[in-house]
Amino acid sequence: MDVKLMRLPVWVYLLCLFLIGCASSQPAPVIERLPTAKKPAAARPVIKPVEVVGKPATTEKDWRPDTYTVKKGDTLISIGLEFGYDYKDLAQKNDIQPPYLIRVGQILKLKEGKTATANADQTEDDGGVVVTPLKTEAAVMPPAASVPMATNEPPLINEPKALREPYSEQALAAPVVPPKPVKPAEIAKPSDTAKPADAAKTEVPKAETATGDDEAIEWAWPVQGKILAGFNESGSAKGIDIEGTRGQAVIVSAPGKVIYSGSDLRGYGKLVIVKHNKTYLSVYAHNSKILVKEGQQVSKGQKIAEMGSTDSDRVKLHFEIRRQGKSVDPAKYLASSPN
Numbered sequence: 152m153d154v155k156l157m158r159l160p161v162w163v164y165l166l167c168l169f170l171i172g173c174a175s176s177q178p179a180p181v182i183e184r185l186p187t188a189k190k191p192a193a194a195r196p197v198i199k200p201v202e203v204v205g206k207p208a209t210t211e212k213d214w215r216p217d218t219y220t221v222k223k224g225d226t227l228i229s230i231g232l233e234f235g236y237d238y239k240d241l242a243q244k245n246d247i248q249p250p251y252l253i254r255v256g257q258i259l260k261l262k263e264g265k266t267a268t269a270n271a272d273q274t275e276d277d278g279g280v281v282v283t284p285l286k287t288e289a290a291v292m293p294p295a296a297s298v299p300m301a302t303n304e305p306p307l308i309n310e311p312k313a314l315r316e317p318y319s320e321q322a323l324a325a326p327v328v329p330p331k332p333v334k335p336a337e338i339a340k341p342s343d344t345a346k347p348a349d350a351a352k353t354e355v356p357k358a359e360t361a362t363g364d365d366e367a368i369e370w371a372w373p374v375q376g377k378i379l380a381g382f383n384e385s386g387s388a389k390g391i392d393i394e395g396t397r398g399q400a401v402i403v404s405a406p407g408k409v410i411y412s413g414s415d416l417r418g419y420g421k422l423v424i425v426k427h428n429k430t431y432l433s434v435y436a437h438n439s440k441i442l443v444k445e446g447q448q449v450s451k452g453q454k455i456a457e458m459g460s461t462d463s464d465r466v467k468l469h470f471e472i473r474r475q476g477k478s479v480d481p482a483k484y485l486a487s488s489p490n
Contacts, residue, residue, distance in 0.1 A: 215475060221257040228416055232424065234261055235432055235476030237410040239445075365430035370404045370484045371451060373435060374458060374468050382480040389478030390434065390471030397439055397466050399458040404433050404472075404485075409447045409455070419469070420461025425449060434471035437463040 215234050227247065231238035242251050244260050253259070373393070380392040407427035414421045419436040423443060426432050439459020449455060460466045472481045 213475060214477075215261060217260070217262045219259045219261055221253050221255055221259060223255050225253065225255075226415065227251045227253055228411060230259065231410075232416070232432070232434070232473070233476050235430070235473055236261065237426060239410070365428045368405050368427060368431060368484075369451075370472070370481075371402070372485055373401050373404050373433075373470050374399060376468075379467055382478075382482060384478070390436075390469055391481050393468045393470060395458045395466060395468060397457075397459055400454045401435055401438060401456040401458055401468055402452050403435075403449045403455050404451070404470075405431075406451045407433070407449060409443045409445055409449060412441045412443055412445055414461065418462055420463060421456070421459065423455050425455075430474055432471075432473040432476075434469070434473065436469035436471075437461050437467055 219230060219234070221230075227238045227241055230236075231241055238251065241259060241261065242248070244263070247253065374395050376393045376395040376399075378391060379394050382391055383389065401423075403425055405425075405427050407425040409423060410426045410432075411422065411424040416422055419434075421436075421438040421441050423435040423438065423441055424432055425435075435456055437459055438456035439461065440457040441455070442457070443449060443455045458466060458468050463469075470481060472479050472484055
């Protein structure tokens with residue numbers, strides 16, 4: 152070995168060893184991580200709104216006019232039957248007193264007028280009733296200083312107060328009594344008896360409404376017997392004729408109120424008319440005896456008359472169902488056969 156090399160400083164040898172070691176070491180392997188493709192999120196199921204299948208709403212509008220001009224041969228009873236109203240209600244709307252006489256050319260109001268609006272001085276056309284809104288006064292609040300404000304913080308403790316006594320050997324020898332802990336005062340709750348009196352409630356009378364769905368009426372045959380004549384829309388007395396025997400019981404087809412019982416309507420004999428709701432009437436004609444009075448409430452199946460032949464050439468019951476005054480085929484509302 153060269154003598155010059157052996158005379159080199161030690162740090163030179165160390166530096167050479169370090170460089171040789173760095174040259175021989177291999178760099179750490181580099182792994183490239185490619186971005187993995189994200190899986191598409193599962194499509195959420197589309198929830199469709201549930202369609203509620205129900206009874207279709209009746210879209211037929213009320214065909215009846217607001218007024219009617221009296222013609223020759225009209226009576227208040229016949230007009231009420233033609234348009235499906237109680238003749239006494241028509242008399243009240245038009246301020247007609249018993250014996251309910253009307254004249255040709257007279258204009259009768261059939262429907263109620265427009266209800267009063269928010270205007271306090273507005274008057275209804277029908278009854279002359281003035282509707283005045285309730286007057287309310289603003290509540291008088293006490294001054295802000297006198298109203299205690301409710302907070303969640305405990306009240307400040309200002310008791311007991313420390314008293315300063317003059318110095319004496321007796322006071323110095325007296326044992327010191329620690330003050331009792333004072334709990335935060337609970338917020339007083341008003342008792343049941345201290346509740347303010349409820350304000351007076353003004354009860355508003357409810358208007359008379361039809362019972363449930365006007366179309367949901369279960370009809371029953373008024374008598375048992377053979378059908379003599381079916382429904383004829385072009386006939387003068389629209390309805391069906393049912394054969395029977397004199398004195399046979401005539402029952403009401405559905406619950407309702409008797410709005411007419413008598414023999415003032417030509418061609419019907421002794422007649423009973425029952426109003427079931429705002430839409431339907433039923434008619435029972437040619438009876439020998441009437442067993443109900445006007446204004447009487449009757450239930451389905453109740454005996455209301457006895458079969459006869461008044462204003463008829465034979466014993467039979469003439470039966471009609473009227474919707475808003477118009478005669479409809481009873482076969483569409485009753486069972487297939489009365490027997």
